[in-house]
Amino acid sequence: MQMLEKAGKAKALVLTLVYQDGTTQLDPEQKLGPPVCGLLALMKNDLDCSTPEDPLGPNDSLVYLKLEHTPAWAQQHAHTSQEHFTRDVLLQVLSRSQPVVCYKAKDFLRTALQFYRRDLSWKRVAGCLIQDPQVSGWLLDPANPSSCYQDLLNKHSKRPPTTSALGVKKVSRVISGLCSLFWLNMELCSKLQSQGLWELYSDMELSMISVLAAMESHRIHVDKDALKRTSDLLGTKMKQLEQEAHRAAGQMFLVTSNTQLRTVLFEKLCLHERCENKKLPKTVNKQQQSTSEAALLQLQDLHPLPKIILEYRQVHKIKSTFVDGILSCMMSKNYISSTWCQTSVVTGRISAKHPNFQALPRQPLQITKKQYIQGKEEEVVTVHPRAMFIPQEGWTFLAADFCQVELRLLAHLSADPELLRIFTHPQADVFTMLASQWKGVSEVEVTSEDREHAKRVVYSVVYGAGRERLSGILGVSGEQASRFQDSFLQTYREVQAFIQRTVQKCHNQGYVLSIMGRRRTLPNINSPNWGVRMQAARQAVNFVVQGSAADLCKTAMIRIFNLVSSSGSLSARLIAQLHDELLYEVEDSQVERFAALVKSTMESLQHIDHLGVHLKVPLKVAVSSGKSWGSMSELHIPPSLSPPSPLH
DNA sequence: AATCTGACGCTAGG
DNA sequence: CCTAGCGTCAG
Incomplete structure (x- = not known):
């Protein structure tokens, strides 16, 4: 119990998870992260007198806490006394007012919550004040997040890398790692302060660590059997479509291969020659004929193949990513929890992986099942990945x-009177009003097509998309797309002024800020290359809106x-x-x-x-x-x- | 003879 | 604009 007291009194606590293969969070990341076996905590009391050569001061101490479940057959009680001790130390850590430092702190918090699922409520991580140099490093330069701890250290440490290369024991390597982590954290904190990012860090991003850890520790129930049935259904549907595609093409080819599809469409069938009035999109990098959705939609009246491919792709996407993909995330469980990444998006948004919860289709997919049974009725089945996620009983x-949000923020940031006026009517449909205002017709005359156009033009402005991109999305010529865009900017003059203002500011100071002070530096804003410079300008505008929404x-x-x-x-x-x-x-x-x-x-x-x-x-x-x-x-x-x- | 890796293309979401 | 993830293809 001495240890508990020590942990409570220590001036600073530096933590890392330890994995079963002996690596820690400070080592370069493994592909398949090995399971956690424990926790290493450095309790520092001598903040001044340690040097890189002798990182451990006389009053500093190190404790290893085992985090492994004893097998059920060996369990005497729910938890052993050792596990209770570890839990008490963790509680101490969570409620400390002195700094706790951990690289990738979210993983530590989530591990703690998972290990003590039974008797450590997720609510307990709410108040905890844990610092994370990974998050600091990302806030300072969100466009170039470091790939591992060593990377981050090299980027920010004033001193040359520690002299411990070979021959040094693993233990002392870890200790000096923890010490460097402590100093790195101090360094990053002062950088945050000098860049005006401290409040954003301590009041928002540090709190997010707890929120995300709690979110990751929750199990979301999935209807696994339904998922498996759907996988089979989509599999047979894909085989049918593949055959249809081969028949329409008059040859066998790999339907999933864009290269082969390009050959069939443009070298064998020569469909591009039959639509010279339309402009078909090209691939971004190699300027070849694109086989994207936009291209296939242009070609669909000329030949049956494009439509078949479009349907095949829809089904394939659902099956591979949202059915089989999710099944593989479940392993042998019947629940999932995504991994939420705080430091992977430049604009300050968060992202999700394994599975990517943020990309599950909003609309269900209709599948017509051909039945070669007596009745010639076609059975229609709807497949909806989101419907597979079920809350617990009760x-x-x-x-x-x-x-x-983004449009409202654009209204705020630009202070455009016409745009602001739209939002004073709480009841109205925003995009309908927008379409009527912009096209100069009454609201009842606005067709659903007008509304959809308005929506897309608006967001293309927010996203800073170019003419080509908009014409692709809208399905009209580039000429027409840029006329739409111009007329929007003519109607909402202050929006244009906001865009110019933002780009100008970025030009002057080299960075832009979101509404709460999030920062993105854009070195390319001064590039001599026009394309590169314009790209940076769009990124600047987009950052302010998207970052503020985040x-x-x-x-x-x-x-x-x-x-x-x-x-x-x-x-x-x-x-x-x-x-x-x-x-x-x-x-x-x-x-x-x-x-x-x-x-x-x-x-x-x-x-x-x-x-x-x-x-x-x-x-x-x-x-x-x-x-x-x-x-x-x-x-x-x-x-x-x-x-x-x-x-x- | 398999496997891996990086570049590219496409599409789900916002 | 900015993500994750599934595919092919060449080396």
Whole structure:
């Protein structure tokens, strides 16, 4: 118990996970990360007197905590006394007010939550103040995140790399690694401060570590049998389509090969010669005839093959990525949890992998199953990957969507009066209003096609897409696309002014900032090469909008997380973040209460006093719920039910 | 003789 | 614009 006291009193704590092959988080990452076997903690008390040559001061000490489950057959009690001790140390770590440093801290927190799944609530990680140099390094230069600890160290350490090359024992290598980690953290913190990134780091990104760790430690149940049945169904459908494709082409070829498809379409069938009035897209790198969706849509009236390929690709995508892909993520389990990456997106968004939860198709896919049985009826089956995700018994999925955040932010950032006016009407359909305003017709005259066009033009402006890209997305000529874009910018003059202002600022100072001070430096903004320079300009504009939206969504996640963690009764858990949408699993009895809380918390972010954020537009949140992610229906929250916005 | 790697193409999401 | 992930193909 001496150790516990020591851990509590130490001036600083530096941690790393240890894996079964003897490596730590400071070693270059393995392909298939080996299982964790323990935790190494350096308790530092002599912050001044240690040198790289003798990293361990007289009052510093090192402790190894075993994190391995004893096999069920050897268990006396639920946990051994050693496991209880380790848990107490972990609790000590989570509630410390002194700094704790860990490279890839999220992995540490998640491991702790997984190991003590039974008696360490995810709520306990909420308040913890753990620092992570990986996150610091990313905030300082989000475009070039370091690939491993050594990389990060080389990039930021003033001293040359430590002299320990060969012949030094593994233990002392690890110790000096932990010490360098401590100093690196100090160095990065001062850099953050001098760049004005400290608040963003300590108030937002560090809190995100806990949010993501809790999210990763949650198990999402998946209907595995349905997934397997779907895999077979799609498999037979693909075989049928493959045969049809061969018949239409008049030869065998590999349907999944773009190279071979290109040969069939343009060298054998010569379809490009029959549509000289249309401009067919080229591949980006090699300027060949593209076989992309946009190209095939142009060709579909000339020959049956393009349509078959399009359908084949749809089915193939669903099967390979969203059915078989998810099955392979499940291994022998019947649940999944994605890995959420905090430092892989330049704009400050988070990304997901294994599986990528953020790319699951929104729309179900219709499959017509040909039945060669007596009745000539064709059976139609709908395949919907999202519907495979099921809440636990007695729980419900709840989704909260920030409606048109990026567009609202564009309105705020540009202060364009016409764009702002659209958002003063809370009831109206934004894109319908936009289309009517822009095309100069009344709202009832706006066709769904107009609305869709307006939407795409808007986001192409937000994303900074060029003429070619827009014409591809819109399915019109490049001429027409740029006319659409110009007319949009003519209608919303201040938007254009905002774009010019942003590019100019980037030009002057070399970087741009999001609404909460996130930063991206763009060296290419001064490139002599026109194409490169224009690319940087689009990236600058896009960063401000996308990065600011990311700021808002992260703030929402953190606030809701803190509210639930500090509540005795609330139990809702975050399942996924889809950029502008948060997906929760909520106890049935708490759905209404939680929905009101989420909605009011998110909408209250229009004003964040202590950050000086005051959006000129209201934020709108749509809430929906359902017993599967595939069937969510909107929930209408009476405004009176919403509690007043809580502290912070 | 398999396997791996990097470049490229396409598409799901926002 | 910025992601993850599935494919082919050449070396």
